[in-house]
Amino acid sequence: MKIIVSIKQVPVRDSQLRIDASGHWIQENDLSFEINEPDAYALEEGLQLKEKHGGEVIALCLGPARASQTIREALAKGADRAIHIEEENLTSFDTLGIAKLLAKAAESEKPDLILTGLQSDDLGSGQTGVVMAEILGLPSATIIMAVETAGSGIRVKRELEDGWFQNVEMPLPAVLTIQSGINKLRYATLMGIKKAKTKEIKRLRPAELGVTAAPAAIIERVYLPQRTKQTQILEGSAKEAAAKLVEKLKFEVRVI
Amino acid sequence: MSGVLVIMEQRGGAWNRMSWETLAAGQQLAAQTGQTASTAVAGQGIGALAGELARKKLERVYAVDHALLGAYTADGYTAALEQLIRKASPSLVLFPHTYQVRDFAPKLATRFGQVLISDTIGFRVDGGAPVFARQLFQGKLNADVKPGGAGPYFASVQAGAFRADQLQDGSAQVENFTPDLSADEIRAKPLDPFRESARAVDLTAAEIIVSVGRGIKEKDNIPIVEELAKALGAELAASRPICDSGWLPMERQVGSSGQTVSPKVYLAVGISGAIQHLVGMKGAKTIVAINKDSNAPIFEVADYGIVGDLFEVVPALVEEVKKAKG
Ligand SMILES: Cc1cc2nc3c(=O)[nH]c(=O)nc-3n(C[C@H](O)[C@H](O)[C@H](O)COP(=O)(O)OP(=O)(O)OC[C@H]3O[C@@H](n4cnc5c(N)ncnc54)[C@H](O)[C@@H]3O)c2cc1C
Ligand SMILES: Nc1ncnc2c1ncn2[C@@H]1O[C@H](COP(=O)(O)O)[C@@H](O)[C@H]1O
Numbered sequence: 001m002k003i004i005v006s007i008k009q010v011p012v013r014d015s016q017l018r019i020d021a022s023g024h025w026i027q028e029n030d031l032s033f034e035i036n037e038p039d040a041y042a043l044e045e046g047l048q049l050k051e052k053h054g055g056e057v058i059a060l061c062l063g064p065a066r067a068s069q070t071i072r073e074a075l076a077k078g079a080d081r082a083i084h085i086e087e088e089n090l091t092s093f094d095t096l097g098i099a100k101l102l103a104k105a106a107e108s109e110k111p112d113l114i115l116t117g118l119q120s121d122d123l124g125s126g127q128t129g130v131v132m133a134e135i136l137g138l139p140s141a142t143i144i145m146a147v148e149t150a151g152s153g154i155r156v157k158r159e160l161e162d163g164w165f166q167n168v169e170m171p172l173p174a175v176l177t178i179q180s181g182i183n184k185l186r187y188a189t190l191m192g193i194k195k196a197k198t199k200e201i202k203r204l205r206p207a208e209l210g211v212t213a214a215p216a217a218i219i220e221r222v223y224l225p226q227r228t229k230q231t232q233i234l235e236g237s238a239k240e241a242a243a244k245l246v247e248k249l250k251f252e253v254r255v256i
Numbered sequence: 257m258s259g260v261l262v263i264m265e266q267r268g269g270a271w272n273r274m275s276w277e278t279l280a281a282g283q284q285l286a287a288q289t290g291q292t293a294s295t296a297v298a299g300q301g302i303g304a305l306a307g308e309l310a311r312k313k314l315e316r317v318y319a320v321d322h323a324l325l326g327a328y329t330a331d332g333y334t335a336a337l338e339q340l341i342r343k344a345s346p347s348l349v350l351f352p353h354t355y356q357v358r359d360f361a362p363k364l365a366t367r368f369g370q371v372l373i374s375d376t377i378g379f380r381v382d383g384g385a386p387v388f389a390r391q392l393f394q395g396k397l398n399a400d401v402k403p404g405g406a407g408p409y410f411a412s413v414q415a416g417a418f419r420a421d422q423l424q425d426g427s428a429q430v431e432n433f434t435p436d437l438s439a440d441e442i443r444a445k446p447l448d449p450f451r452e453s454a455r456a457v458d459l460t461a462a463e464i465i466v467s468v469g470r471g472i473k474e475k476d477n478i479p480i481v482e483e484l485a486k487a488l489g490a491e492l493a494a495s496r497p498i499c500d501s502g503w504l505p506m507e508r509q510v511g512s513s514g515q516t517v518s519p520k521v522y523l524a525v526g527i528s529g530a531i532q533h534l535v536g537m538k539g540a541k542t543i544v545a546i547n548k549d550s551n552a553p554i555f556e557v558a559d560y561g562i563v564g565d566l567f568e569v570v571p572a573l574v575e576e577v578k579k580a581k582g
């Protein structure tokens with residue numbers, strides 16, 4: 001099975017975010033970056049499918065030069081090779097533009113399966129995989145919690161709301177968007193890290209893929225959310241704050 | 257191209273509640289942009305549902321009825337709604353941001369060369385056109401997003417962003433729309449929805465819930481919050497990443513894909529407050545948040561907050577609770 005996994009590099013969780021001078025995005029120069037969480041699960045799923053059925057896993061990433069760090073980590077975990085579409089200014093593309101770039105790069109590989117995360121931690125548009133599928137004319141399924149082969153196609157387990165699930169059967173090639181928690185993530189081994197250095201990373205530019213930025217949705221402004229609720233912040237040392245909270249729970253909320 | 261078209265969601269004849277919030281948003285958007293609002297519901301044998309919509313203040317209710325829409329498929333819904341949108345020619349199509357909408361609406365928007373502006377939390381009107389607000393970085397920042405190009409525009413609405421009780425009643429004309437669909441264009445075969453084995457833990461009955469998030473750092477630290485739950489006589493719950501990592505069983509997960517709870521008190525410990533978690537606990541009577549980041553979105557819903565390190569605050573709290581209980 002030839003599997004493409006799209007991985008995005010995003011600021012690490014718990015980053016202190018600051019809005020940049022243009023007001024259109026965040027200041028990135030002082031942040032650290034890591035793989036988008038669901039993409040790590042998508043990569044793991046790709047690796048496990050390959051271990052079961054043979055084939056190849058190709059990591060596909062659109063991002064600036066710094067993203068090569070995340071690509072190397074994917075190779076160290078076991079991806080066979082990678083495609084890096086290099087673009088310093090991702091914010092000039094909207095989700096349709098991003099999906100077009102990723103779809104174009106994936107198309108020439110003729111994969112059996114394309115896996116993406118269900119949502120990016122930064123933009124959170126939650127749709128790049130589905131849009132890729134539409135561009136490529138492939139069937140898709142989202143929020144996937146299990147993948148198995150079934151005849152010449154696959155059977156996948158979709159997560160629905162409130163703890164419900166649904167199995168769906170579909171032919172290959174197909175695009176799946178993977179939910180966090182579908183599997184247990186592996187760590188890169190020392191051997192893997194060593195091997196990664198010799199693996200191929202194909203570099204492409206958006207212009208080579210014939211996609212130009214023509215956004216149908218434009219971020220006008222980024223800002224801090226306005227607080228509407230009056231939260232009573234209990235101040236003081238841990239002990240003082242804890243004592244105040246117990247007061248509230250005892251005399252106002254009356255649960256102690 | 258004119259009018260706001262709201263796509264409702266039903267499964268097996270039952271509405272997804274978020275649809276009503278979205279319908280209210282659609283009415284407000286239409287009013288503020290000087291347009292009319294219409295709505296559509298897709299399925300098989302949906303006459304009664306369409307009838308219910310006909311009692312709302314709307315221009316038209318489209319009943320998109322077809323045998324191949326009985327069970328939801330992305331291919332079926334996309335094809336049917338594409339045909340409807342080409343015919344009705346709205347300037348804006350609104351959806352509730354449900355798991356089903358995530359599955360097909362991006363496809364539908366792509367057919368029109370558009371991007372679905374997803375999970376929006378509000379809008380303002382600028383020069384007659386809507387500008388949508390949506391969250392970035394799991395609610396840490398907001399962005400205003402302006403749709404561009406020729407339209408129609410596509411946007412989905414976050415749970416709880418609009419109030420269903422602001423929906424205006426009236427009357428609307430029902431129009432049956434039979435899309436042209438064939439079985440071979442539906443590539444996926446959906447099987448029946450199911451639930452995993454019965455839940456051993458019923459969090460919905462708990463008076464007090466202590467819920468733990470990724471701030472707890474590692475599995476070995478879980479006993480710290482367990483202590484607190486024990487002292488308070490509370491059930492222990494968790495955010496998704498805690499269950500994903502196997503630190504607590506799945507049945508203790510609160511949120512859109514876990515349980516929805518409304519206890520007297522919900523203590524969120526080291527939980528950031530992403531919308532998928534909030535929808536599961538916003539109904540709690542009192543919400544307490546303990547988080548080291550004063551900007552964490554959880555404080556947006558919290559009644560009481562302690563900004564601090566949970567590894568100091570939680571043990572202190574256990575002490576104080578024990579003291580108070582004598
Ligand atoms: C389709 C879909 C469905 C989902 N369903 C669910 C669901 O049902 N339930 C759910 O919970 N999530 C769900 N999620 C995931 C959700 O989007 C968030 O990723 C998740 O809720 C984040 O969990 P968290 O708050 O524990 O972790 P994080 O977002 O990583 O937050 C950790 C918090 O801990 C704080 N912290 C760190 N260290 C300390 C310390 N020492 N002391 C105090 N505070 C500290 C940090 O400031 C931060 O706010 C879903 C996502 C999607 C896309
Ligand atoms: N720049 C990118 N490079 C690689 N994959 C991406 C990129 N942007 C989005 N994706 C993929 O699409 C998924 C959904 O992203 P989004 O639609 O932005 O929420 C992510 O989890 C990634 O798998």
